[in-house]
Amino acid sequence: MYRHILLPIDLNESSSWRKALPTAVEYARAFNSRLTVMTVVPDFGLPVVAQFFPPDYADQAKTAAEQRLAELCDKEVPKGIKVDRCVGYGTIYQEILDAAEREDCDLILMASHRPELEDYLIGPNAARVVRHAASSVLVVRE
Numbered sequence: 579m580y581r582h583i584l585l586p587i588d589l590n591e592s593s594s595w596r597k598a599l600p601t602a603v604e605y606a607r608a609f610n611s612r613l614t615v616m617t618v619v620p621d622f623g624l625p626v627v628a629q630f631f632p633p634d635y636a637d638q639a640k641t642a643a644e645q646r647l648a649e650l651c652d653k654e655v656p657k658g659i660k661v662d663r664c665v666g667y668g669t670i671y672q673e674i675l676d677a678a679e680r681e682d683c684d685l686i687l688m689a690s691h692r693p694e695l696e697d698y699l700i701g702p703n704a705a706r707v708v709r710h711a712a713s714s715v716l717v718v719r720e
Contacts, residue, residue, distance in 0.1 A: 580605060580714075582612045584683040586674045586707075589617050589646050598689040598718040599654055605687065605716075606659050614681050615651055616664035618673040619643050640665050671706035678713055687716045 585602040588594040599615075606613040619639045622631070632638075643665045655661045664681070666673030678686050690704035708715045 580609045580611050580685040582614065582681060582683045583685045583687055584674070584678045584681060585613060585615045586670075586677075586686070586688050587615060587617055587650075589643060589650065593691065593720045594689045595650070595654070596689075597720060598687060601716075601718050602687045603656060603659055605685070606661075611685075612660045612662065613655070614662045614664055614677070614683065615647065615655070616666060616674070616677050617643050617647050618666040618668070618670045620670060621668045636667060640667055671703040671710070674703070674707050675710055678711060684713050685716060686711055686713055687718065689720060690717045691720055 583602055583606055585595070585598060587598070602613055602615075605611060619636070621636070644663070647663045647665060651661055651663055662681075664677055666677055674686065674688075677683070686707060688704055688707065690702065704717055708717065
């Protein structure tokens with residue numbers, strides 16, 4: 579049913595993958611799907627903020643994220659699962675949507691916490707992905 583599953587995670591929050599990763603592995607196994615595990619290094623938002631960081635900060639952050647993502651996948655994804663890794667840089671929900679389109683994913687599987695008051699006002703990344711994704715989205719609660 580699903581050929582390619584995208585699993586976006588936050589490397590700094592194990593809750594973003596603790597339940598979602600086993601679910602993604604189960605789906606990948608059931609459908610013989612390719613699994614792409616991705617993380618996003620957020621950008622600075624405003625150019626004025628970037629001036630307070632070294633010029634190569636973004637490259638260093640992406641390299642560190644790639645290493646941590648590789649370690650996580652090697653440790654947590656069982657052998658036999660076709661897995662790729664992807665590191666985005668920018669606005670989290672937009673990078674997820676772009677990766678899903680670029681990689682031709684037909685399912686985005688991601689974790690989400692229970693919404694708090696401020697999430698109802700501005701919307702968490704998972705809600706934005708659900709609203710704007712061209713593919714199916716499965717949200718796994720922590």
